[in-house]
Amino acid sequence: MVTSRKNRVATVPDPRLQFDPTALGLSQFSRDFFRHDTVIVAQAIIGSWFARRCRGQWHGARIVETEAYLGAMDAAAHSWRGRRTPRVEPMYEDGGHLYVFLVYGMHSCANVVTRPTGVAEAVLLRAAEGPEGTPARLLSGPGKFCAALGITVAASGVDLLSGGDLRLFRGDGTIDIGISKRIGVEYAGEAADWPLRFFDKNSASVSGPLRLRA
DNA sequence: CACATGATCGCCT
DNA sequence: GGCGATCATGTGG
Numbered sequence A: 001m002v003t004s005r006k007n008r009v010a011t012v013p014d015p016r017l018q019f020d021p022t023a024l025g026l027s028q029f030s031r032d033f034f035r036h037d038t039v040i041v042a043q044a045i046i047g048s049w050f051a052r053r054c055r056g057q058w059h060g061a062r063i064v065e066t067e068a069y070l071g072a073m074d075a076a077a078h079s080w081r082g083r084r085t086p087r088v089e090p091m092y093e094d095g096g097h098l099y100v101f102l103v104y105g106m107h108s109c110a111n112v113v114t115r116p117t118g119v120a121e122a123v124l125l126r127a128a129e130g131p132e133g134t135p136a137r138l139l140s141g142p143g144k145f146c147a148a149l150g151i152t153v154a155a156s157g158v159d160l161l162s163g164g165d166l167r168l169f170r171g172d173g174t175i176d177i178g179i180s181k182r183i184g185v186e187y188a189g190e191a192a193d194w195p196l197r198f199f200d201k202n203s204a205s206v207s208g209p210l211r212l213r214a
Numbered sequence B: 001c002a003c004a005t006g007a008t009c010g011c012c013t
Numbered sequence C: 001g002g003c004g005a006t007c008a009t010g011t012g013g
Helices: A031-035 A038-044 A142-149 A186-193
Strands: A049-054 A057-069 A098-103 A107-114 A121-129 A166-169 A177-180 A197-200
Touching (some): A038 A057, A038 A121, A121 A197
Antiparallel strands (some): A049 A166
């Protein structure tokens, strides 16, 4: 099956995202990397390639925008005050796992879990750019990112380091990183203004209002 | 560009 | 029952 009623979003990646990570010589991050400070990881994975294998074909996109969510102390995080429910459970897994949730009843958002097992922090993957030739705004936003790659809540809890169909590959080159407050978390009190959003200043695929892209 | 609105439903109180 | 870690569209400047 390609689509379902509950999830109008195709579960198959956009064919325009096909690429070959091994041919490009890309290597994966280590488990320890994902256990580092969440802010460090959020910045370090800008420029990395998120990849999904479907029907034997690899599809991927270069991450250009992320947000850090700092667990129990962060009013904007789903794990705020240590909240622990079935939905949020993947956030408590070891670094390198995926946490995917549904917002507004229709869009999926993907996060890479950070820190050791039991510490519920994560990095939201907000935007990416596909291989050469891909429309700049195809993955410019957390919902669009998941839609283009066909990521749904079915992927929540998956380990990016298990050798499965979802992986994150190191990028290369230096990146000029911009910083701003996070988007869409105005309800979070003072945490709403924390500078936890990171983006590639030179990318045309960053999401959000223009004033937050410089 | 900024801002407003509707869509749509799982999750938590 | 209420409300989102969003998006596309429509209005006005």
